Amino acid sequence: GAVVSQHPSRVICKSGTSVKIECRSLDFQATTMFWYRQFPKKSLMLMATSNEGSKATYEQGVEKDKFLINHASLTLSTLTVTSAHPEDSSFYICSARDQRARQETQYFGPGTRLLVL
Amino acid sequence: SQKIEQNSEALNIQEGKTATLTCNYTNYSPAYLQWYRQDPGRGPVFLLLIRENEKEKRKERLKVTFDTTLKQSLFHITASQPADSATYLCALPNRGGAGNNRKLIWGLGTSLAVNP
Numbered sequence: 209g210a211v212v213s214q215h216p217s218r219v220i221c222k223s224g225t226s227v228k229i230e231c232r233s234l235d236f237q238a239t240t241m242f243w244y245r246q247f248p249k250k251s252l253m254l255m256a257t258s259n260e261g262s263k264a265t266y267e268q269g270v271e272k273d274k275f276l277i278n279h280a281s282l283t284l285s286t287l288t289v290t291s292a293h294p295e296d297s298s299f300y301i302c303s304a305r306d307q308r309a310r311q312e313t314q315y316f317g318p319g320t321r322l323l324v325l
Numbered sequence: 326s327q328k329i330e331q332n333s334e335a336l337n338i339q340e341g342k343t344a345t346l347t348c349n350y351t352n353y354s355p356a357y358l359q360w361y362r363q364d365p366g367r368g369p370v371f372l373l374l375i376r377e378n379e380k381e382k383r384k385e386r387l388k389v390t391f392d393t394t395l396k397q398s399l400f401h402i403t404a405s406q407p408a409d410s411a412t413y414l415c416a417l418p419n420r421g422g423a424g425n426n427r428k429l430i431w432g433l434g435t436s437l438a439v440n441p
Contacts, residue, residue, distance in 0.1 A: 214368075242428070252369070252414070252431045301368045312418060312427055313359065316368030 211235055212304050214317030221292055222325055229287045229320045231302030237282040238304035242314060243275070245298045252301070258285045282307075292324040327353040329432040331415055337438045338405055346400040346435045348415030355417040358391055358398050363412045363434065372413075373400075405439045412436045 211234040221227050231241055241258040256266045256277050264277035279285040285304075289296050299321055303314035330349045338344050348358065357376045361369035375382045375391045375398065382389045388401040402409050412434040419428040 212368075251433045254428055257428065299366070303368070312357075312429075313371050313374060314369075314429060315371065316361075319366065319368045321366070 210306060210313075210315040212302065212315045212317040214302055214320050216320060217318060218321045218323075220323045220325065223293055224291055226288055226290045227292055227322060229289075229300055229302075229322075231285045231287070231304070231317050233283045233304045233306075233315070236304075236306040236308070236315075238285075239282060239307045241279060241285040241302055241304045243277060243285075243287050244301045244303070246301060246319075247298060255287075289322065292322070294324045297322055297324045327351070327417065327420055327430050329415055329417060329430055331413075331432040332435045333433060335436040335438060337440060340406060340439055340441050342405055344402040344405050344409065344437055344439070346413050346415075346437065348398040348400065348432055350396050350417055353396075353417065353420055354393060357418065358389075359416045359429070360387075360389055360398075360400050361414040361416060363414055365412075369414055402437075405437075407439045407441050410438050 213232045215230045219227055239260050243255045244252045246252050254267050255270045256264045258264045258277050258279040260279045260282050266272045276288040299319050301319040303316045328351045332347055357374055359374045360372045362372055363369040373384055373389045375389045377393055386403045390399045414434040415432040416429040419430055
């Protein structure tokens, strides 16, 4: 149980285009999902906390107009990188919490590797 | 602010030995601590959660201890195998927030290589 999928797993795009990444909880409902980015040999960096049906809460320094988050249902959250630039190239990972679970464990997706040319 | 430190250097051990990884934290008394495994190019996978009132927790070949006086957690893998090679991350709940919205604070992780 507690499987989270992410799509696409890998994407290459041209500078200036927008890229949408989907995060789905497959066998549980997640009122809360988290979006992270990770650089090589660096720690997970939380970008935003996404709650179903409400606006996402962004971490300091993360541009909300640049990284649009939509959590339209209990099983789906999307991250759109708008007008992507080479410095946005990174590994983006989502995680979800099972709303029924007692403990605050995060279940992670497999990640999306974004390369902006 | 809360801070987590894990062994920054990679740990190389021989197959069959016990691997011990360390997680130290400061400026905080967390209600629990979690350990995750991350393989290259993949998202982390939850392994164990230990609460502040638990001294030790086991799951198959894994053992975690939690010393709230030393502000340290040790993560042990007994009878290690090459398949255990990965980066192991320690995470604590952020001081603020509650319930499902509470963020996790992450360590940098320790890379473990188990040699056959």
